[in-house]
Amino acid sequence: MPLGTYKEAVSARSTEKRIQDVSQDGGIVSALLCYALDEGIIEGAVVAGTPDKNWRPVPTVVTSADEVIEAAGTKYSMSPTLSALKEATRQYGLEKVGVVTTPCQTQGLRKAQAYPFSRFVADKIKLIVGIYCMENFPMASLDTFATAKLGFDDLTDASKMDIGKGKFWLTKDGEDKGLAIKETHGYEQAGCNICNDYVAEWADVSTGSVGSPDGWSTVLTRTDAGSDVFSKAVDAGLIETKPMDDVKPGLPLLEKLAKGKKDKNKKERERRAKMGVKIPTIY
């Protein structure tokens, strides 16, 4: 199953204006974190922020709705987010922590729960919000897209960054400039090429833009914890939903992309194994 195990798939968006203003798509991650913080389901969360507003992600501990909103929006470069779990549990002393993770980070986190080699961290993870991820770029790749390929003076001139409709988009002075996704191939980090997960299959709840219309996100609830917090946030009126069957392009596109990533990267795994270089041991 290309989307992993899930309970429910819906199209959704935050109903809050101040989240909609800053969110990448439907603002689901921000809405869920704000709700979970308000309700005491979590005391804080570890997220990828950009404190310097230069598109460079920095693992950040957030403990309030304001901080969540400050960190909103997708970053297309690597954030060693899990490293900040130490800060969250030790310096902040948080007992109930949420984490926003890419698929690879979800794997690291679930491994840390299954084999808790790091003392008193794994048991404090109460909510894993996974985000769909095809691949991730080194900062220098993003610089190249901005300057060499899209003609910006500097990456920091971009006010918004997005991937959608087959293009990598940068926005400057209200004008969107797009670069065909094909043009970005070869600029992603090599570790992404063997990843078999597009939709954060091991998260409590996963979300991303693919499958839903502009301004909406496709949500997959997976565990009881994820399903519980999502449905409560919907009941509280913080999130509105539409059935996936009623939206375009719908789940088939998400399934197609997820399967495409699996197929392509399985081949890469096999290619590397054949060469005799390392690939992860699977137990």
Add this chain to the structure above:
Amino acid sequence: MFDGIKKIFGGSSEPAPKTEKKAEAAPKTPKSAPAEKSKAASSKPRIGYIHLSGCTGDAMSLTENYDILSTVLTDMVDIVYGQTLVDKWIHGTFAEEMPEMDLCLIEGSVCLQDEHSVHELLEARKKSGLIAAFGSCAITGCFTTFARGGQQAQPKHESFLPISSLVKVDVALPGCPVAPEMIAKTVVALCEGDLDYLKPAMDWAACDQGCGCDVLTNVIRQGLCTGCGTCALACPTRAMGFSEGRPSCDRDRCIKCGSCYMMCPRSWLPEGRIKKETGL
């Protein structure tokens, strides 16, 4: 209780990790015990705990499992040997013979110049069905790697080796110290004969080195790193920083415990276990 596990270790078709001649476990007297065992005291696994050169952190971690410790000690295992835990030692004024054990946990590296340590370790290998390197000092030498001798009270004590340098190790549990939760899950797996869960620790038994550079040589250099940050989460000394989305080890801080590479989801990934625990 440990029969299934012993069978695996005894009759594994996998190539032996080491070719040098090591002190091996004494051939087990064939046991005709039925698979279903009564809860009789005699059927409880006999556990030993040996403290070589380490800081006692691993033993302290063990005792941090307050909630399960009394059950484990009362109903699940018999501690039959150990200087601290049961006041039994093969040296000293009231020396007695080391008993037969099913499993012996060994904390700390072995100092070559400490005859007591060397003797106790070799003896444990003869007397115990399974040897567990318990904590990173026993596995890699960890921070005792940096010992150079010349210190009081034993200036000659300078070579602190992974215990696998002298004896064959069956299970390795890294950590500085081993996390209490990891100990609890391992104890449960051992008692239930859950080999699937123990497999990574069994495969790690052949390991005798660890370092922050492992993530460089075995993950980054292999094109596997995604910059997720798990290694930095694992590092007990915060030696692991990040530069351009890649871990960067401060080797002056690294104590060579091996936790970073052990935790990395790109070194090994327990898919089966994760699916079982999460239901996903």
